[in-house]
Amino acid sequence: MKKIIPIIIVLVLVLIGGYYIYSQTIGKVSVITTNSTAISSPDRPAEITGYIISALGNEIKIAKEIGKVVLSEEEQAAKKAQMQNLSPEERTAARQDEAAKLTTEEITLIIPVGITIAKGSGDASGNVVSADIADLSKGVYVSIWIDTQGGIEYVKIKGI
Numbered sequence: 001m002k003k004i005i006p007i008i009i010v011l012v013l014v015l016i017g018g019y020y021i022y023s024q025t026i027g028k029v030s031v032i033t034t035n036s037t038a039i040s041s042p043d044r045p046a047e048i049t050g051y052i053i054s055a056l057g058n059e060i061k062i063a064k065e066i067g068k069v070v071l072s073e074e075e076q077a078a079k080k081a082q083m084q085n086l087s088p089e090e091r092t093a094a095r096q097d098e099a100a101k102l103t104t105e106e107i108t109l110i111i112p113v114g115i116t117i118a119k120g121s122g123d124a125s126g127n128v129v130s131a132d133i134a135d136l137s138k139g140v141y142v143s144i145w146i147d148t149q150g151g152i153e154y155v156k157i158k159g160i
Contacts, residue, residue, distance in 0.1 A: 039116060039118045039128050039129070039130060041118065041128075041143075041145065041154055041156055042145045042153065042154055044145070045070045046143035046144055046145050046156070047144065047145060047146040048062065048064050048107070048109075048142075048143070048144040048146065049064070049065050049068060049141075049142070049143045049144070049158075050062045050063045050064045050065045050104060050141070050142070051063050051139060051140070051141050051142075052136060052137065052138055052139065052140045052141075052142060053106060053138065054138055055136050055137050055138060058110055058111045058112070058113070058133055059108060059109070059110050059111075060108070060109055060111060060136055061106055061107070061108050061109075062106070062107055062108075062109065062142065062144075063104040063105075063106060064104060064105045064106070064107050065102050065103075065104055066102070066103045066104065066105055067102065067103060068102055109144070109152065111133060111136065111152060111155065112151065112152060115152055115153070115154070115155060116130070116154050116155070117130070117131040117132065117133060117135065117136070117155045117156075117157070118130060118131055118154070118155070118156050118157070119131040119135060119156065119157035120157075120158075128156070131157055135157055136155070136157070140157055141157070141158045142155060142156065142157055142158060143155075143156045143158055144156075
């Protein structure tokens with residue numbers, strides 16, 4: 001009888017430990033599954049593009065670009081190929097020259113809670129990953145889509 005009690009205690013501890021490990025594994029799998037959802041932007045061009053001037057909480061001020069030409073996919077590919085042939089200094093100069101020609105208007109937006117914010121994955125694959133509102137900081141270039149009711153529908157971080 002004295003030998004059975006320690007065996008029962010060890011058996012109970014093993015079962016409790018096994019259940020704990022099993023529950024932790026299940027929790028990790030569900031987290032990975034929820035983060036792998038596909039993120040896609042609207043099919044139309046963004047209504048607002050520009051650099052963030054300031055960000056405080058979910059309120060951001062943007063230097064909205066006015067009159068920027070929206071290029072087709074073919075034109076974007078040709079421009080990208082042309083920029084790849086330039087040195088880093090020439091690329092920077094070309095971007096600054098392009099930015100100097102644009103007129104901007106300062107606008108203030110409130111990013112609602114739950115809005116999808118995306119950014120490039122960083123691996124040159126063209127994939128996007130979910131971003132946080134904390135990634136919207138001064139100097140970040142963003143594209144913002146507005147829905148038919150005038151609310152923010154989608155935010156994509158294009159450059160830092």
